Amino acid sequence: MMNNEQATDKLQYLLGTLRDGEKGFSEAAEHADDPKLKSLFSERSAQRAQLAGEVEAKIASLGDKPREGGSVGAALHRTWLNVRDAVTGRDDYAVVAEAERGEDTAIQNYQDVLDDKELPADLRAFVETQYAQVKASHDQIRDLKHSMKPD
Template sequence: MEAGTTNGEILNRLNTLLTRTRDGEWGYQEAAENVKDTELKSLFLTQSRQRGEFAAEIDREIRMLGGDPETTTSLAADLHRAWINIKTTFTGNDDKAVVEECKRGDGQALDDYQEILKNTYLMASTRELLLNQKERIESAHASMGRLAKVV
């Protein structure tokens, strides 16, 4: 953990996480729109709403720390963002491929959370918020892994 992390660096890292969380929200929404199975559609919409809630929580945290939250997603900016390849996955109309892409996106999100939690000095309340969100994403990631085997 970096002991000398400045408030500006913390805000930048939280804004990066906020942007990527919005990517997850968009990705799950896109997934819901592109699967045939109604149960998958419902699951993806639930995950999209959850990521939206996470984004709102991170947004509030950034404001509480005196920052200005980012208002965009990263889709146009970086090919390595969690959900950038999801559109190509949908062209085959394959529910299994969509589930696998959601799993991959959740894996990237977990990496993002791990990075900020490991390398940033955070207030206890911020750390607790991110740990709680990370735990819920781990659960979704595990669910996507199980689903990919049966879809």
């Protein structure tokens, strides 16, 4: 069975992922031209902030403090950091494509945590609930990208 420290490590990893998405979606919202996209990305940024808050509360309930960034966070941040460079002066299709890439990473990170057989049942249920929301977001952005044609 996983001890508390291992459990909080998993949560810190997801926290980095969520903080990353929060920043990335905020960047994407700034660079999108279409008001609908702007509002979608702003809403996603807020969603990630909310999920991150839930993870922080869970970490605190396990007796640890949420980390700011950290090594995993830094690596993840690079995924979304490309967003700013990739989307500056580019069309909405490029912004959506970068958002999808960020979401691919988020999905992978949640799957990594869920793949751990020793994840305690209550924690697994918590992570699965969040994963469902992240997955729905990913799928919507993927479908949006496929519905757009690159200029």
